Amino acid sequence: MKGLMQPNPMNLVHVLEHAARFHGRREIVSSTVEGGIHRYTYCDALARTKKFANALRKLGVDVGDRVGTLAWNGYRHFEAWYAISGQGAITHTVNPRLFPDQVAYIINHAADKFLVLDTTFVSLVEGIQDQLRSVEGFIILADREHMPQTSLKNVHCYEDLIAGEPEEFAWPELDEETASSLCYTSGTTGNPKGVMYSHRSNILMALAVNGAEGFGLTTMDSVLMVVPQFHANSWGLVYSAPMSGAKLVLPGPNLDGKSTYDLITNEQVTFSAAVPTVWNIFIAYLEEIGGKLPTLREVVIGGSAVPRSMIKIFDEKYDVKVLQAWGMTETNPLGTLNRTVPEVMALDHEAQLDYATKQGRPLFGVDIRITNEAGTSLPHDGKTPGRLMVRGPWVIQSYYGLEESVLDADGWFDTSDIATIDELGFMQITDRAKDVIKSGGEWISSVDLENTAMGHESVAMAAVIGMAHPKWDERPLLILQLREGASVSKDEMLDYLGSRVAKWWLPDDVVEIDVIPLGGTGKINKLSLRETFKDHVLPTI
Ligand code: ADP
Numbered sequence: 001m002k003g004l005m006q007p008n009p010m011n012l013v014h015v016l017e018h019a020a021r022f023h024g025r026r027e028i029v030s031s032t033v034e035g036g037i038h039r040y041t042y043c044d045a046l047a048r049t050k051k052f053a054n055a056l057r058k059l060g061v062d063v064g065d066r067v068g069t070l071a072w073n074g075y076r077h078f079e080a081w082y083a084i085s086g087q088g089a090i091t092h093t094v095n096p097r098l099f100p101d102q103v104a105y106i107i108n109h110a111a112d113k114f115l116v117l118d119t120t121f122v123s124l125v126e127g128i129q130d131q132l133r134s135v136e137g138f139i140i141l142a143d144r145e146h147m148p149q150t151s152l153k154n155v156h157c158y159e160d161l162i163a164g165e166p167e168e169f170a171w172p173e174l175d176e177e178t179a180s181s182l183c184y185t186s187g188t189t190g191n192p193k194g195v196m197y198s199h200r201s202n203i204l205m206a207l208a209v210n211g212a213e214g215f216g217l218t219t220m221d222s223v224l225m226v227v228p229q230f231h232a233n234s235w236g237l238v239y240s241a242p243m244s245g246a247k248l249v250l251p252g253p254n255l256d257g258k259s260t261y262d263l264i265t266n267e268q269v270t271f272s273a274a275v276p277t278v279w280n281i282f283i284a285y286l287e288e289i290g291g292k293l294p295t296l297r298e299v300v301i302g303g304s305a306v307p308r309s310m311i312k313i314f315d316e317k318y319d320v321k322v323l324q325a326w327g328m329t330e331t332n333p334l335g336t337l338n339r340t341v342p343e344v345m346a347l348d349h350e351a352q353l354d355y356a357t358k359q360g361r362p363l364f365g366v367d368i369r370i371t372n373e374a375g376t377s378l379p380h381d382g383k384t385p386g387r388l389m390v391r392g393p394w395v396i397q398s399y400y401g402l403e404e405s406v407l408d409a410d411g412w413f414d415t416s417d418i419a420t421i422d423e424l425g426f427m428q429i430t431d432r433a434k435d436v437i438k439s440g441g442e443w444i445s446s447v448d449l450e451n452t453a454m455g456h457e458s459v460a461m462a463a464v465i466g467m468a469h470p471k472w473d474e475r476p477l478l479i480l481q482l483r484e485g486a487s488v489s490k491d492e493m494l495d496y497l498g499s500r501v502a503k504w505w506l507p508d509d510v511v512e513i514d515v516i517p518l519g520g521t522g523k524i525n526k527l528s529l530r531e532t533f534k535d536h537v538l539p540t541i
Contacts (some may be wrong), residue, residue: 023245257285382422
């Protein structure tokens with residue numbers, strides 16, 4: 001027997017319709033590419049979204065077409081986002097920080113029909129224009145006055161395009177499994193692969209994220225969405241903020257410490273999300289000016305491991321709770337979140353900080369387990385590391401263009417992360433499978449070593465890579481980027497680590513580098529470090 005409730009399919013544009021109808025006065029505030037602040041309401045955003053939907057129809061965009069975006073978080077990008085997927089086309093967010101050849105590869109692979117871009121990225125696209133096979137035209141997110149001179153062919157000005165269009169658009173009724181958005185993995189190994197989200201997967205994730213065990217946003221919140229829309233849908237915030245009627249603050253290209261601080265202060269931001277690199281820069285600025293964060297309640301940090309020192313300073317000095325999140329492009333992206341539980345609250349303060357370095361528990365909908373190489377489940381004892389497997393309605397089934405399923409026989413996706421899960425259900429990433437250091441048949445966690453090294457006051461950033469070793473197979477090399485003006489000798493560093501990690505984990509060598517290279521999503525680029533240090537000889541050989 002079937003239930004007798006309304007079977008209406010979920011469409012992402014309902015999120016914006018809801019925000020406009022019931023939180024219509026709530027603001028979207030954007031720091032713009034042109035300079036200055038733009039502010040309007042969800043109600044205004046919906047009207048302009050419908051105008052753009054009409055304009056796209058006129059350009060020939062149809063259900064199932066891909067429209068690429070190369071843009072910062074801003075109000076026009078937000079409108080384009082909902083207009084594209086609301087009418088059944090697919091918002092393909094392209095990460096502009098990738099190499100130009102990768103950007104071209106991704107656009108061709110997705111066969112984008114149009115590209116929507118900020119003026120910032122015009123020269124990037126000009127440089128690859130000749131390689132693009134499917135793109136029929138370019139829409140620049142600007143008004144007439146700010147349109148750049150460009151060699152791009154078939155260029156449209158966004159404001160001109162929407163100017164004469166009606167503020168009404170009949171959104172089509174779409175099956176909820178219709179593709180809504182496309183995001184490519186950052187391609188640190190091989191070519192980037194496309195993950196095709198559906199209306200259903202996004203809405204289910206946004207609902208879960210909005211629960212009190214998730215981000216717990218309400219209409220009283222002011223959300224600074226630092227994590228880019230091109231970084232796995234800004235971790236779902238682009239949906240969960242309007243869904244809950246929260247005020248949305250979009251930083252545009254301005255991700256430096258001062259801009260972030262000004263937005264937090266001026267817009268009374270209560271909640272924000274970004275990768276550790278952004279918060280590092282922010283905290284350095286905050287400390288320098290002696291700033292305060294009276295309105296900020298929580299920050300979500302994820303994408304790579306969050307150093308304990310960052311959690312500590314936010315908590316003790318600024319009274320801001322850090323919620324660590326783990327996820328990947330393949331998980332839409334939110335998989336786990338670290339919110340505390342009574343058992344952890346009962347511990348002393350330092351132990352609570354230790355616990356906050358774990359990646360957290362899955363939200364309802366996501367299931368996780370760890371397995372050995374043979375695929376057998378491993379115990380949840382907080383000690384045994386295994387391959388992290390994940391499943392759920394917002395987890396990938398197959399990559400775009402590659403039909404075969406990437407799941408195992410029981411429907412689990414292998415994340416290529418190595419993790420432990422403890423008795424309370426908290427997962428902790430100990431490494432990526434390819435980064436773990438295999439020494440004498442045991443595993444050394446590069447992430448743990450990096451985090452510990454970053455606790456030293458002279459260290460701005462630390463990276464650990466495995467170096468071939470004739471006796472042990474691999475041994476760790478610690479690479480340090482020091483804070484400005486700071487210095488630390490190898491022996492001092494090894495002493496510092498010696499009291500904090502197992503003896504056999506101690507790096508065989510410590511080297512300094514001016515800048516540790518980061519990849520397109522702010523993670524340490526270990527591929528490039530391995531290349532740089534491929535001829536380095538460990539003193540222990
Ligand atoms: P995203 O674009 O969301 O960063 P990617 O697919 O590029 O996702 O990378 C996902 C990987 O990033 C994960 O498999 C994991 O290795 C790493 N990661 C994400 N969040 C964390 C975290 N909180 N701690 C440690 N590693 C993380």
